Amino acid sequence: MKILDGKKLAEEIKKELKVEVLELKKNGIVPGLAVVMVGDDEASKIYVENKKRACEEIGINSEVYELEEKTEEEKLLKLIGKLNKDETVSGILVQLPLPKQIDKEKIILAIDPKKDVDCFHPENIGKIFLGLGQEKFFPCTPAGILEILKRSEIEIIGKDSVIVGRSNIVGKPLALMMINAGATVTVCNSKTKNLKEKCLGADILISAVGHAGLITADMIKQGAVVVDVGMNRNKEGKLVGDVDFLQVSKIASAITPVPGGVGLMTVAMLLCNTLRATKLANK
Numbered sequence: 661m662k663i664l665d666g667k668k669l670a671e672e673i674k675k676e677l678k679v680e681v682l683e684l685k686k687n688g689i690v691p692g693l694a695v696v697m698v699g700d701d702e703a704s705k706i707y708v709e710n711k712k713r714a715c716e717e718i719g720i721n722s723e724v725y726e727l728e729e730k731t732e733e734e735k736l737l738k739l740i741g742k743l744n745k746d747e748t749v750s751g752i753l754v755q756l757p758l759p760k761q762i763d764k765e766k767i768i769l770a771i772d773p774k775k776d777v778d779c780f781h782p783e784n785i786g787k788i789f790l791g792l793g794q795e796k797f798f799p800c801t802p803a804g805i806l807e808i809l810k811r812s813e814i815e816i817i818g819k820d821s822v823i824v825g826r827s828n829i830v831g832k833p834l835a836l837m838m839i840n841a842g843a844t845v846t847v848c849n850s851k852t853k854n855l856k857e858k859c860l861g862a863d864i865l866i867s868a869v870g871h872a873g874l875i876t877a878d879m880i881k882q883g884a885v886v887v888d889v890g891m892n893r894n895k896e897g898k899l900v901g902d903v904d905f906l907q908v909s910k911i912a913s914a915i916t917p918v919p920g921g922v923g924l925m926t927v928a929m930l931l932c933n934t935l936r937a938t939k940l941a942n943k
């Protein structure tokens with residue numbers, strides 16, 4: 661059984677990107693990422709801090725805008741308009757979730773697609789749908805998962821992949837990218853009938869639900885590859901995924917741990933997208 665070490669792979673990618681950043685800087689180009697956070701969501705604060713630190717590590721300028729919980733939509737739209745025009749900003753990321761008074765869809769549409777490093781804008785996600793995303797952005801978490809599989813030399817073409825979770829951030833774009841990569845894809849959700857039987861058919865099982873202990877050993881085909889996107893706190897306050905790691909790792913041929921798996925790769929892919937945005941702006 662192989663542990664798919666997201667930490668090690670993310671470090672490897674950051675090392676590669678650092679070289680690219682140096683190359684850009686030699687040409688007088690400095691990549692910049694603007695991260696916008698609205699409100700006091702505790703998980704968001706940690707994610708934003710991790711993103712900022714990763715930027716610093718590889719030489720990307722990062723600026724974090726922290727707006728208060730009661731911020732009006734208009735004010736956020738104004739800030740995005742300003743960042744869209746700012747040539748020192750290559751990429752813009754608005755951390756989700758947003759407070760209720762702000763229409764998330766409106767915000768996503770307001771971000772210049774050329775700076776949309778989350779790949780949330782319909783123009784960018786539409787390219788993924790059509791399999792045309794290559795020269796632009798990829799959604800960070802799905803891209804991180806495919807990169808783990810690629811760098812671990814796990815074949816995707818012709819494999820049966822079951823994705824549990826259908827969110828716009830992970831499940832849905834991941835399904836498109838796995839289809840584009842040649843897998844036969846089944847997308848399940850919390851209401852799926854016979855989830856266990858469906859999971860048992862998976863050569864590659866990916867869970868992105870946010871429910872600790874959802875994926876148990878009796879749902880895993882012998883030798884399957886298991887990717888855990890879940891980030892949950894258990895009763896003891898420990899960070900755990902969706903997968904019962906101890907038991908499942910006895911049956912799987914490869915598995916991502918939590919922490920130390922997909923999460924760190926998500927951040928690495930954000931850095932990749934930021935460099936892509938920088939190059940796009942300086943073609």
Ligand code: GUN
Nearest residue numbers: 753754755756757778800
């Ligand atoms: N909230 C949880 N995941 C993400 C992400 O990938 N991007 C943004 N912007 N917000 C998130």
